[in-house]
Amino acid sequence: MRDRNLSLRVQSCPRKSGACNFSKTCYLRDMTPYIQAQNVALTFRPKNRDPVTALQGLDLEVGKGEFLSLVGPSGCGKSTFLNVLLGLLKPDGGDIRLDGKKITGPGQERAMVFQEFGLLPWRTVLANVELGLELKGVPASMRHQRSSELIKLVGLNGFEHHYPHELSGGMKQRVGLARALATDPDVLLMDEPFAALDAQTRDLMQLELLQIWDRAKKTVLFVTHSIEEAAYLSDRVIVLTARPGRTKSVIKINLPRPRDYEMRLTADFNDIKATIWNTLKEELIARTGYGA
Amino acid sequence: MALKEIYTEYQRPILGLASVAGLLLAWELVLTYLIPVNPFFFTKPSLIATAFREQVLGGRLSHDLIISSRAFLWGFSCAIAVGIPVGVLMGWRRRAEYTLDPFLTALYASPLIALAPLIIVVFGVGLVAKSVLVFLLAVFPFIFNAFAGVRSTDRLLINVVRSFGGKERDLYFKVILPSTLPYLIAGSRIALGRGLVGVIVGEFFAASEGIGFAIARFGDTYQLPEMFAGISVLMIIAVVVTEGMRKLEAVLAPWRVGQEAR
Amino acid sequence: MTRLVQIYTEREHQILGGGFILLLIIAWESVPHLVTLPRALSLFFTTPSKVSETFYELVVQNEFQTHFYVSAVEFLLGLGLAILAGLPLGLIMGRSSVVDAMFDPYVTALNATPRIVFLPLLILWLGLGIWSKVMIVFIGALFPLLINTYEGVKNVDRVLVNVVRSFGANEWQVMKMVVLPNSLPYVVAGLRLAIGRAILGVVVGEFYGATKGLGSMMAKAASAFQVDVVFVGAAIFMGISLIFTLTVKRIEANLSRWRPDVVKTF
Numbered sequence: 001m002r003d004r005n006l007s008l009r010v011q012s013c014p015r016k017s018g019a020c021n022f023s024k025t026c027y028l029r030d031m032t033p034y035i036q037a038q039n040v041a042l043t044f045r046p047k048n049r050d051p052v053t054a055l056q057g058l059d060l061e062v063g064k065g066e067f068l069s070l071v072g073p074s075g076c077g078k079s080t081f082l083n084v085l086l087g088l089l090k091p092d093g094g095d096i097r098l099d100g101k102k103i104t105g106p107g108q109e110r111a112m113v114f115q116e117f118g119l120l121p122w123r124t125v126l127a128n129v130e131l132g133l134e135l136k137g138v139p140a141s142m143r144h145q146r147s148s149e150l151i152k153l154v155g156l157n158g159f160e161h162h163y164p165h166e167l168s169g170g171m172k173q174r175v176g177l178a179r180a181l182a183t184d185p186d187v188l189l190m191d192e193p194f195a196a197l198d199a200q201t202r203d204l205m206q207l208e209l210l211q212i213w214d215r216a217k218k219t220v221l222f223v224t225h226s227i228e229e230a231a232y233l234s235d236r237v238i239v240l241t242a243r244p245g246r247t248k249s250v251i252k253i254n255l256p257r258p259r260d261y262e263m264r265l266t267a268d269f270n271d272i273k274a275t276i277w278n279t280l281k282e283e284l285i286a287r288t289g290y291g292a
Numbered sequence: 293m294a295l296k297e298i299y300t301e302y303q304r305p306i307l308g309l310a311s312v313a314g315l316l317l318a319w320e321l322v323l324t325y326l327i328p329v330n331p332f333f334f335t336k337p338s339l340i341a342t343a344f345r346e347q348v349l350g351g352r353l354s355h356d357l358i359i360s361s362r363a364f365l366w367g368f369s370c371a372i373a374v375g376i377p378v379g380v381l382m383g384w385r386r387r388a389e390y391t392l393d394p395f396l397t398a399l400y401a402s403p404l405i406a407l408a409p410l411i412i413v414v415f416g417v418g419l420v421a422k423s424v425l426v427f428l429l430a431v432f433p434f435i436f437n438a439f440a441g442v443r444s445t446d447r448l449l450i451n452v453v454r455s456f457g458g459k460e461r462d463l464y465f466k467v468i469l470p471s472t473l474p475y476l477i478a479g480s481r482i483a484l485g486r487g488l489v490g491v492i493v494g495e496f497f498a499a500s501e502g503i504g505f506a507i508a509r510f511g512d513t514y515q516l517p518e519m520f521a522g523i524s525v526l527m528i529i530a531v532v533v534t535e536g537m538r539k540l541e542a543v544l545a546p547w548r549v550g551q552e553a554r
Numbered sequence: 555m556t557r558l559v560q561i562y563t564e565r566e567h568q569i570l571g572g573g574f575i576l577l578l579i580i581a582w583e584s585v586p587h588l589v590t591l592p593r594a595l596s597l598f599f600t601t602p603s604k605v606s607e608t609f610y611e612l613v614v615q616n617e618f619q620t621h622f623y624v625s626a627v628e629f630l631l632g633l634g635l636a637i638l639a640g641l642p643l644g645l646i647m648g649r650s651s652v653v654d655a656m657f658d659p660y661v662t663a664l665n666a667t668p669r670i671v672f673l674p675l676l677i678l679w680l681g682l683g684i685w686s687k688v689m690i691v692f693i694g695a696l697f698p699l700l701i702n703t704y705e706g707v708k709n710v711d712r713v714l715v716n717v718v719r720s721f722g723a724n725e726w727q728v729m730k731m732v733v734l735p736n737s738l739p740y741v742v743a744g745l746r747l748a749i750g751r752a753i754l755g756v757v758v759g760e761f762y763g764a765t766k767g768l769g770s771m772m773a774k775a776a777s778a779f780q781v782d783v784v785f786v787g788a789a790i791f792m793g794i795s796l797i798f799t800l801t802v803k804r805i806e807a808n809l810s811r812w813r814p815d816v817v818k819t820f
Contacts, residue, residue: 047300086720106721108721111720114716116713120714120718120731122735135722183721304654304655308658309659311655333679387566390570391570391573394568394572395574398796401796402795402796403757403792405754405761407784409773409776409777410776413598488668489668489754507671510674511677519675520675523675526671527666527667530666534662534666535662
């Protein structure tokens, strides 16, 4: 880990959990954790197959309003953890709290943007965005209004009455984003949301996401395979070990905000990527034999 | 505990077996101890089993099955011989599709069985009438599935083979046939079921032998255990054949063909 | 001239298809005029024009109405019962793996077997009246409906269920928002198949053992060599089958607007 010079844009925390006291200028020093995960464990027991331990001894903390990315080797449990946070999966062990309260199931303060979009194919774009509001019991006229606003926000004005199969991947993901924002959740969970998009759309969506996040001040947990994406978007990047997943290292990204595309072309950015990569590489070599 | 593990692994067949065994047991017990059975109206598993043994030992069963199979095989082979080429033609040449499709769709949607009395009147009682019925019913799945199979051939693959210097013959054998095969297998499964209906119906009306005829005759003479035995045999054959085809399909064609579920 | 070519290219499908059918009908009609049939064959032969005449005569006679009515009742009653039984059962089997495992042997066995074999049994139990036919129609139509409903419920996308659950939906809402809309196209396809099976049930049931109904009318006519009557009956069954099937196909197409195009197979 390269932390010999404080003028570097990246710092790695020697401690596993989020509150690093490494530097006086670290804004996380006074952070009160908004989401706290301690010693989380989860094992899948599929029928007719061997059990799979996805998470074991995972500790994690997320600050309020923070943009946090999770990276790690394939199968390390990133998506599983997100589902646990969402409340769809129950961990076998450990403690997970949101704002001090234990997470026991889905709740309105958390919403997820799914990798496979997850749009109801028989509903129009408008009806899809309204889904959360509908389940909340919001009356139709208010639903329509809010959904229309969000559809405009994500740039899909005019497509309200289209069906998902008529949309491109990027458009579908925007619908997913609008839907997640519709219920005004405090926490946005994003599971590799841009993985299925082409490079250009991906860049565009990242920019839009940052703008929306900046305006809405939500806490975002972002899972991705792309180190570049993680470094570009986040305040902190947490690298997980290979399966079973556990926090390996926490890397703070000290780049100024608002971030723009040009930042990705700087040497500092490359340093950041290198730091993350070196940590990740260890996991890839150790567990999957990559590069051996 | 080992028992629990066995249960979770094999839950489906265990429950299924238990369900059937339970039903047979209840059937037997109720009719033996609770309600006296009117032999002209109902029967019970033990009697059916006895009748079945008698039929098998007496050679009657195998004889009937052979007769029925003969008619079935004749009709089915003709269905394959006619159905697949027509389907392929329709798939290959648009004009052929345009010409034949409305006519064939209309026929397929109609209960061709309605013509059974006519067929019997024209062809008389016996092998020919039954085979014609089987053919009429079994030919359509072959036509339509061959058609769909040819149609669904990936144009890209044809171009690939062409680009490597393949001729018409190569196209047929290297691309179209393999790509059509899953559809044909699925079509066979459907055609088998329909052909079976053809044999049975044919034998109800136009036969003096065969398993369908036997069942009908047992019904007329109120020989219920024998009738139930015949029905059971037919059921078992039908299930074995259909499920066998399904397994074959799964091996040769991993994806499901058609909306006609099962 | 180019105008004709234009019309042709646009409607080639209908022109060739319709033309072919027309050709067949004309050919059929003209056979007795062109060829002298051998004695034996002429006994069974009829032409479209004669069939239409007979149809008209039959309609004028009251007897036809009764037959038609009886067949219609058998069809509708049997189909209705099949829907009432098949849809809920398919739903339950789709959602509960225990129920599924327990009922599966019966469903597989009864679906693979030609329902026709139960005809002698049903006649034995229920006599020659309507009910034996209703039952055969019921058994025939039940399975496509049940199985397709089951498939529709079972094949629901897990991701969608998770999505809806993540927004706080309870079981009932998951059913309403995801399972039911997803199943609808399957159910309608099942209905289309069920209708075909139902008509088959009426036809064969009435052939085998009935005193009233179009099928019995046909059977009687067949033994009396009244070939025209047989064709009238066959044509009516075919026509009804076509109308119902096409209507349901239309509904299917309307309901499937949200689906990407699937290869049409059978």
